[in-house]
Amino acid sequence: MTSQTLAETLDSRSLTSSVVGTRQTKDIFFLVGLWLALLIAFGTLITLLIDTFVTARSRLNTDFLTAFPSPFPEDTGIQAAFFGSLWVVVPAGLVSLFVAVCTAVFLEEFVKQDSRFAGFVSLNIQTLAGVPSIVFGILGLAFVARGALAWGFTIRTASVVLGMMILPIMIVSSREAIRAVPSSLREGAYALGSTRWQCIRRQVLPAAIPGIATGSILGISRALGESAPLIMLGALAYVSSNPAGFSDYYTVLPLAIFKYATEAQVEFQYAAAAAIVVLLVLMLALNLLAIIIRDRSRKSW
Amino acid sequence: MKLVHGEKKSSLVAKIVVAAIFVPLIVGSFASGASAAVKSGDNCKRRDLFRLEKITNPKTKSVTWVRCMVSTGSSLHAEKPKFSYQRVALRQADYRTTTTKTEIRMDGSSTVYPLMAVAAKYFYSTTNGLGKISIGLSGTGGGFEKFCKGETDMSNASRAISTTEIAACAAKGITYTEVLVANDGLAVVVNPSNPLKCIKMTELKEMWKPATGTSGVGSAKTWGAAIAGNTLGDLKLYGAGSDSGTFDSFNTFVHAKSTTSRTDYQATENDNVTVQGVAADKTALGYYGLSYAIENASKNKALQLDKGAGCVEANNANVQNGTYAMSRPLYVYVKNTAKEIGNIKKFLTFYLDNAQRIGDDALFVPLTAAQVGVAKAKVASL
Incomplete structure (x- = not known):
């Protein structure tokens, strides 16, 4: 053994x-x-x-940034598209930010978390956040551009639709940010005799700013890079001037890139690459802004 | 508040990045507005092409006009065109003195788009920035849909308006005028190494027709099946997607019906895909606008067409005189009751006065003198 x-x-x-x-x-x-x-x-x-930067190098100059669209590749530029993007995205971002923060505050602070209503609304918002952007484009075409509002194919139509598109993302991130604020902060405020509104206004919201800012700037970045719904909403291929009001026609950077990339003449590919670089830089600048805001107002508890 | 290491640095980077975008834009938009006094012979930039400048003689107070034009070679498509101001006699069509701001909105065919974009650019320069025109790209059918809903003032079309579209316009009470703006030819192209020089329309029909009893799959699988005695082998087809006006036109030319086509081919809205595909494949055949064929003559070979009376070369003259089998007219449709009708008339008059120049620069087959005459009469009656 x-x-x-x-x-x-x-x-x-x-x-x-x-x-x-x-x-x-x-x-x-x-x-x-x-x-x-x-x-x-x-x-x-x-x-x-x-590859993009190397291709873009020959066209990245002030002439390209300040020129208007042109049928000739040599003197085409993106000024109209750049300002078109700003005109569409900035109001969309600001309005959705306001609505999103209000919704998030309401859902987090005023509604019982385990109520049926809260569950129903949350489920809907999360579903909306996952809806493909083209669906918002079709919705906008039927109800904003035509139909009930009949605003036509103008900047305000595009702005409203993009705003609707990024709203669910902003609500979700704002809710996360507000939820992350420790309840001791609220309890302290109440203990000192503040009202509900004072507590939210002076304690909860300032503490939630980093999260809200990061989420919304990411949402705005998404709106900036969006092209599918705007094709439905008649963003134009050729606009000879900057927009001057909300009922003007417009084009945006992603569509300028799309137009350049599908032109037959090879020279337009350089313009497409250059426009991509501008869009990338713009997006990076926005993300950087998000990081800076987050870092500046970060608090440790 | 917790200070994060490196915060100063990141904000500096942000400032530089933002400045790099905005400063040139702002500086540039101011710089482009100011123009110094020019005289005949001065160089100008390509972007100022067609710009009109007024010259007042300080002594005699007499006024002359100069326009930024191509000064070397005859064409904008020369190797390195140079631009300079040249003296011109001010015509009725030159709206440098237009006082009302124009905002014309058009939509429609992607085939007509380059033509109207060139016209819009020249009109903008000529009116010194007062004549603004925006052009959409919804395709001929999509353009008419918007036009007949009253959403646009002008619609670009690569075919005449169809009966269903006429009904849609009538239902909304929209009356319109059709104006011929250019001639376009479709080119049938093959790889440059293909020995074929000329193709009969009947052979094209055999090549592109859907087989009976199938769901649109073509019967001709080889070149020999369509062209008797051809031994090139497998047939690879490229063509326009079913939303494009080119697709409608090609089928009308070949099958006499705009929707008849086999479906088993490489379909694309982007003509460049066809150019690249045919350039890479010795047995491929495709079709697109003649303007593209002229521009890509080194990569694709345009075939002569035979509609029963002998082979006809694919070139401008044959398209204008109608002997080429695949030539088609391009139109704009103008809403008679448009709010901007006065300015639309000015724009179209400008266009027709300069139809040759614009057609050449946009790589289209320009109108003949007789066609311009007819179109002008129509515009005058608007």
Whole structure:
């Protein structure tokens, strides 16, 4: 029996070491796999960025930024599209921000969290946040551009529809931000005799600003890069001037890129790349702004 | 408040980034507005093409006009065109003195778009920024849908208005005038290495017709099946997507019905896809506008067409005189009761006075003198 046990022990030892061996190999394979995934994702991105910047280099100058659209690739520019984007996105962002914060405050502070109503509204908002943007475009075409409001294919139509599109995202992020404010802050305020409104106005909202700002700027970035609903809403291919009011016609940066990219003449591809760089820089600037706001007003409890 | 390390740095970067975007824009928009006094022969920039400037002689107070034009070579499409101000006699069509601001909105065919974009650009320069025109790209059918709902004043079309569209316009009480603005030819193209030079319309019909009893799949799988004795092998087809006016026109030319076409081909709204596809494939055949064919002559070879009376070369002259089998007129439709009708008349008069120049620059086949005459009479009656 003793010899058998010894043999068994030896056997089991070698077995153990071989198991450890395969486990370590698996570990290494897993690590290599992770690096490979990172490389593929990052490599593709870097390649795309470098390619775009190199292609864009010849057109990235003040002439391109200040020129208006043109049927000739040499003197085309994006001023109208740039200001069109600002005219559409800035009001959309501001109005949705206001509505989103009000909704979030109401849902977080005034409605019982476990009530049926709260559950119903939350479910709807989350569903809306996942609706494809083209659906908002069709909705806008039927009810804002035509139908009930009949605003036509103007800046205010586009602004309202983009506002509706980013509203659910903003509500969700604002709610998260408000929920993250510790309840001790509220209890302290109430203990000192403040009313509900004073508590929200002076304690909860200031504490939630970083989260709200980050969420809404990301929402605005999305609106800035959106093209599908605006195609439905008649964003134009050729506009010879900057918009001067909310009932003007418009074009936006993503559509300018789309138009350039689908032109037959090869020279337009350089303009497309340059417009992409401008849009990227604009988006990066917005994201940077979000980071700065978050860092400036970050508090630790 | 917790200070985060590196905060100063990030805000500086943000300022630089924002400044890099906005400063050139703001500076540029001021700089472009101011123009110094010019005289005949001065150089101008491409973006000022067609711009009119007034020159007043300080002694005699007499007024002359100069216009920014192409000064080297005859064409805008020369290798490196140069631009300079040249003396012009002010015509009725030059609306440098227009006092009312124009905001004309048009929509419609992507085929007519380049033509109207060139016209809009020149009109904008000529009116020194008063004549603003915006152009949409909904396609001929989409353009008419908006036009007959009263949402646009002008509709660009690569075919005449259809009976259903006429009914839609009539239902909304919209009356309109059709104006011929250019001639367009469709080109049938093959790879430059393809030995074929000329193709009969009947052969094209055989090539593109859907087989009976199938759901639109074509019967001709090889070149030999459509063209007797051809040994090139497999047939690879490229064409326009079913939403485009080019698709309608091609089918009308080939099958005499705008919706008849086989469906098993590479369909695209972007003619450049066809150019690249045919350039890469020796056995491919495709079609698109003649303007594209002229521009891409090095990559694709345009075939001569034979509608029964011999092979006819695909060129401007044959499109204008109608001997080429696939030539089509391009129209704009103007709403008679448009609020801006006065300015639309000015724009169209400007267009027709400069139809040759605009057609050339937009790579279209310009109108003949007789066609301009007819169109002018129509515009005058608006």
